[in-house]
Amino acid sequence: xxxxxxxxxxxxxxxxxxxxxxxxxxxxxxxxxxxxxxxxxxxxxxxxxxxxxxxxxxxxxxxxxxxxxxxxxxxxxxxxxxxxxxxxxxxxxxxxxxxxxxxxxxxxxxxxxxxxxxxxxxxxxxxxxxxxxxxxxxxxxxxxxxxxxxxxxxxxxxxxxxxxxxxxxxxxxxxxxxxxxxxxxxxxxxxxxxxxxxxxxxxxxxxxxxxxxxxxxxxxxxxxxxxxxxxxxxxxxxxxxxxxxxxxxxxxxxxxxxxxxxxxxxxxxxxxxxxxxxxxxxxxxxxxxxxxxxxxxxxxxxxxxxxxxxxxxxxxxxxxxxxxxxxxxxxxxxxxxxxxxxxxxxxxxxxxxxxxxxxxxxxxxxxxxxxxxxxxxxxxxxxxxxxxxxxxxxxxxxxxxxxxxxxxxxxxxxxxxxxxxxxxxxxxxxxxxxxxxxxxxxxxxxxxxxxxxxxxxxxxxxxxxxxxxxxxxxxxxxx
Amino acid sequence: xxxxxxxxxxxxxxxxxxxxxxxxxxxxxxxxxxxxxxxxxxxxxxxxxxxxxxxxxxxxxxxxxxxxxxxxxxxxxxxxxxxxxxxxxxxxxxxxxxxxxxxxxxxxxxxxxxxxxxxxxxxxxxxxxxxxxxxxxxxxxxxxxxxxxxxxxxxxxxxxxxxxxxxxxxxxxxxxxxxxxxxxxxxxxxxxxxxxxxxxx
Numbered sequence: 001x002x003x004x005x006x007x008x009x010x011x012x013x014x015x016x017x018x019x020x021x022x023x024x025x026x027x028x029x030x031x032x033x034x035x036x037x038x039x040x041x042x043x044x045x046x047x048x049x050x051x052x053x054x055x056x057x058x059x060x061x062x063x064x065x066x067x068x069x070x071x072x073x074x075x076x077x078x079x080x081x082x083x084x085x086x087x088x089x090x091x092x093x094x095x096x097x098x099x100x101x102x103x104x105x106x107x108x109x110x111x112x113x114x115x116x117x118x119x120x121x122x123x124x125x126x127x128x129x130x131x132x133x134x135x136x137x138x139x140x141x142x143x144x145x146x147x148x149x150x151x152x153x154x155x156x157x158x159x160x161x162x163x164x165x166x167x168x169x170x171x172x173x174x175x176x177x178x179x180x181x182x183x184x185x186x187x188x189x190x191x192x193x194x195x196x197x198x199x200x201x202x203x204x205x206x207x208x209x210x211x212x213x214x215x216x217x218x219x220x221x222x223x224x225x226x227x228x229x230x231x232x233x234x235x236x237x238x239x240x241x242x243x244x245x246x247x248x249x250x251x252x253x254x255x256x257x258x259x260x261x262x263x264x265x266x267x268x269x270x271x272x273x274x275x276x277x278x279x280x281x282x283x284x285x286x287x288x289x290x291x292x293x294x295x296x297x298x299x300x301x302x303x304x305x306x307x308x309x310x311x312x313x314x315x316x317x318x319x320x321x322x323x324x325x326x327x328x329x330x331x332x333x334x335x336x337x338x339x340x341x342x343x344x345x346x347x348x349x350x351x352x353x354x355x356x357x358x359x360x361x362x363x364x365x366x367x368x369x370x371x372x373x374x375x376x377x378x379x380x381x382x383x384x385x386x387x388x389x390x391x392x393x394x395x396x397x398x399x400x401x402x403x404x405x406x407x408x409x410x411x412x413x414x415x416x417x418x419x420x421x422x423x424x425x426x427x428x429x430x431x432x433x434x435x436x437x438x439x440x441x442x443x444x445x446x447x448x449x450x451x452x453x454x455x456x457x458x459x460x461x462x463x464x465x466x467x468x469x470x471x472x473x474x475x476x477x478x479x
Numbered sequence: 480x481x482x483x484x485x486x487x488x489x490x491x492x493x494x495x496x497x498x499x500x501x502x503x504x505x506x507x508x509x510x511x512x513x514x515x516x517x518x519x520x521x522x523x524x525x526x527x528x529x530x531x532x533x534x535x536x537x538x539x540x541x542x543x544x545x546x547x548x549x550x551x552x553x554x555x556x557x558x559x560x561x562x563x564x565x566x567x568x569x570x571x572x573x574x575x576x577x578x579x580x581x582x583x584x585x586x587x588x589x590x591x592x593x594x595x596x597x598x599x600x601x602x603x604x605x606x607x608x609x610x611x612x613x614x615x616x617x618x619x620x621x622x623x624x625x626x627x628x629x630x631x632x633x634x635x636x637x638x639x640x641x642x643x644x645x646x647x648x649x650x651x652x653x654x655x656x657x658x659x660x661x662x663x664x665x666x667x668x669x670x671x672x673x674x675x676x677x678x679x680x
Contacts, residue, residue, distance in 0.1 A: 196549060263671060
């Protein structure tokens with residue numbers, strides 16, 4: 001009898017081109033996503049070596065990192081960013097890689113766009129020169145970020161040399177409380193296992209809580225796998241996955257769809273498959289989290305206080321916390337709900353999808369952004385933006401005083417004009433609260449979309465469970 | 480084999496946003512990142528060296544081996560972080576552990592990521608912090624780090640990368656030599672798999 005295998009082992013086994021799968025093998029890449037920041041040097045390398053792009057038809061380029069979020073008719077302000085965009089257009093045109101440029105209806109953040117188009121499917125290998133490629137693992141794909149040299153290698157050979165990785169099952173059971181979202185689950189997991197807790201491993205998220213998540217929620221969880229240091233994170237495909245994919249542009253139709261769905265489901269981990277390590281999380285114990293420090297594991301429930309240094313283990317952890325509090329301009333022991341915010345950012349590949357915007361809009365509806373706050377909503381893609389507008393979410397946000405902007409990575413990493421000024425404090429739905437991430441000297445607190453909206457209207461962090469969410473249908477019609 | 484002055488950066492979880500902040504990622508080349516390495520930690524608002532940043536210590540000037548903390552290079556996949564470290568003069572980073580993507584990026588560029596036991600790292604850091612010109616040898620063939628005082632510590636590098644680095648092999652060249660296998664694999668791929676040649680609407 002064949003041994004019970006995990007989804008990872010099935011995908012691994014199905015992608016061997018050459019070499020030893022137990023040591024190091026040449027792995028085939030089914031989908032290569034490309035953006036303007038980590039690709040120019042790869043294209044120049046190929047040109048210098050006189051090599052061609054082997055499979056432009058398995059490659060998709062998107063402009064997302066440096067694009068401004070203001071109207072597309074205005075020019076990208078900085079000449080260097082403009083040059084990156086120009087080079088991406090030229091490079092893609094020269095080698096025949098399809099490109100979703102600034103003006104394309106489908107432009108957006110690469111990790112929002114891929115799944116939206118149906119390009120990410122169970123059992124596939126997906127790579128991109130971006131660490132949040134982990135997002136695509138939500139579909140039961142093996143998806144991970146690579147550096148620019150590897151981008152060049154994939155362009156030239158459609159393959160990568162890879163060593164097998166140990167597996168870590170993160171099993172989450174129980175029901176998430178009201179107001180507790182996939183983002184809080186992701187933050188809760190990182191809080192539990194630490195920013196290096198997944199190092200070297202492939203994580204599989206399992207359990208009743210994960211099964212109950214929508215695909216968008218699963219994407220949020222998988223997206224932040226990299227913040228726990230893991231190579232990749234995935235969820236075994238199931239009917240939720242199949243239902244999400246049906247009808248998407250890159251997905252087969254009719255009889256072929258049934259065959260594809262059957263193939264997809266065959267990649268799910270076998271019942272009884274074992275993992276090298278296991279962590280269990282009780283979802284009912286999770287709360288809306290707010291980070292107080294400079295890495296994503298430094299978080300507490302919204303009702304708690306910034307930790308007292310003396311209560312942390314002495315040594316490097318306490319030293320890191322001391323440095324983080326100094327950078328964040330926070331006193332130990334401060335109640336999280338007493339921390340005022342200057343900026344709110346709702347968007348990113350972590351939380352820039354339709355459900356995220358709905359959750360934020362339900363809090364924003366009928367309320368006003370606090371006068372001390374500048375609040376931005378940046379849809380993850382043009383398609384998300386249009387869908388939100390069809391539901392009237394844009395009006396809800398605008399009426400409440402939020403800026404409603406064009407799609408891109410925006411203030412998640414501040415490579416476009418959306419950045420924090422030194423000392424500004426931001427409630428952000430993005431994935432990294434590293435020093436200077438959203439702008440030199442800027443102070444980032446990671447939260448869920450609803451928690452970000454609550455901070456926007458109150459001017460300080462607040463427990464979203466204390467705010468009555470609006471019925472969005474009624475709120476949109478109320479105009 | 481790398482032999483050089485050792486410098487310490489005594490903190491864990493140094494992310495690649497710190498190694499090379501985003502404003503320097505807009506270059507489309509592979510050169511010119513050394514001066515921007517650790518930019519926000521290294522310089523004050525006027526662009527002067529911050530005296531409180533370890534690597535600005537004059538005793539560490541010209542250092543080629545970085546003794547770092549756990550989970551070095553976490554976060555963003557930007558290979559610019561490796562280019563910046565190499566262009567700042569480092570040829571090896573010795574730490575208890577590395578983030579995966581950083582580790583691969585470093586190897587691709589010949590910057591040696593050397594993972595030693597915590598206790599060995601702590602001991603070497605203590606020695607380097609005397610700031611008396613403490614030098615280390617990183618010997619890839621023997622998979623050993625040693626100093627002139629007779630302190631030795633063993634490390635293990637993935638055999639694939641060890642061979643690549645010692646023999647000067649290039650992973651892409653090795654992949655392209657498998658052309659027949661790649662083509663055969665492509666022939667056998669499921670026709671149900673998607674491609675990107677669509678009129679995306």
